[in-house]
Amino acid sequence: MFEHIQAAPADPILGLNDAYKKDPNPNKINLGVGVYKDELGHTPILKAVKQAEERLLLQEKSKNYLSIEGRPNYRSAVQTLLFGKDHQIISKQLAQTAHTPGGTGALRVAAEFIKKHLPEATIWVSNPTWANHQSVFQSVGLEVGSYSYYNADSKTLDFEAMLASLSQVPEGDVVLFHGCCHNPTGIDPTPEQWYQLAKLCSKQGFLALFDFAYQGFGQSLNDDAQGLRTFLDHVPEMLIASSFSKNFGLYNERVGALTIVCETSDQAESAFTQIKRCIRTNYSNPPSHGSAVVAEILNDAELYALWESELDTMRTRIHEMRSLFVNTLRAKGVNQDFSFISQQQGMFSFSGLTPDQVAQLRNEFGIYIVGSGRINVAGMTHDNMAPLCEAIASVIKG
Ligand code: PLP
Ligand code: TYF
Secondary structure: OOOOOOOOOOOOOOOHHHHHHOOOOOOOEEEEOOOOOOOOOOOOOHHHHHHHHHHHHHOOOOOOOOOOOOOOHHHHHHHHHHHHOOOOOHHHEEEEEEOOOOOHHHHHHHHHHHHHHOOOOOEEEOHHHHHHHHHHHHHOOEEEEEOOOOOOOOOHHHHHHHHHHOOOOOOOOEEEOOOOOOOOOOOOOOOHHHHHHHHHHHHHOOEEEEOOOOOOOOOHHHHHHHHHHHHHHHOOOEEEEEOOOOOOOOOHHHHHEEEEEEEHHHHHHHHHHEEEEEEEEOOOOOOHHHHHHHHHHHOOOOHHHHHHHHHHHHHHHHHHHHHHHHHHOOOOOOOOOOOOHHHOOOOOOOOOOOOHHHHHHHHHHHHEEOOOOOHHEEEEHHHHHHHHHHHHHHHHOH
């Protein structure tokens, strides 16, 4: 029965992580998979998370199933984080949120929902985008198209080209936007550009799906939500896939959310029954622990403040590493201009390193970077910066 089955290709990012683990080089550096690391190269459990877990350990009385959509105080806290406390979407109950296993779970449920209820829709993703986007949407049979985003020569957002491609997207199609900290380029639209995109969305009549995996890693929790909030000033409907893997460091607890915004609360309720149906036939109901932790933190002023300060620390460290990287490259004699890296947001930078240079860094120096040249800046530390920049100087000159 199984003899005809061929091996699937490895995930380009997670596969790189496996290769890194197997590499015996004691000086190896992992700038591949998008996981936050501290100055010691560890992926820590946040103090706010530990404290919430201590409380939960004492409070938890049952392992009974959660409802299909997850716990109520998690669902409401996610909406406050997305829209802001006093937003009319909340007071008018125009949105419904389900806890999903991670941001990927949210994307997958969204994909099934779109396929079932907007069967003619093509989904448009930026060029480039997170490697898994295309696979998730194709796995439910959706057509996936791409829109212009990045100008490789100037290493900037090609906004004119982006507008031009999105002006071709017909009414009823779906366009995926990265809410902030675009993966892989680290380049986001400015507030003015979000405004123009929102107006275009309204004019064209396409549906925006926001993938929001790095809230708080760009500028701040509120600033990072500005893109989607600007859209909601101009369009009445939206899908949002949230991930709390990065901003709570809850990678393996699989905690995310799918939120649907509709024109009326009746429509939101009705559409949400179909989202719940997608969940029921998929994994029935979500895992408990991660959302209990997030709800405990978001609904408690003290834990919230601790979490926000820890998030600030992560963001500030990445910004510092960006500047140090640019300066150290210069100090190691690299003349090529890398200053664009300090302007980018979130964990990732598109370095402009070529596939050959990426391969050389891996083979000769044990430095792991995604083939596209995407660097996880959070993998840099004061300790590995000099050898990293020396290696890059050597492959650029070579
Ligand atoms: N979307 C983007 C843009 C991401 O970078 C990631 C990374 O993990 C995800 C979604 C998936 O998040 P999760 O790990 O919570 O499934
Ligand atoms: O882009 C990244 O590195 C993160 C982590 O299939 C990730 O988003 C990478 C690949 C994948 C799942 C998560």
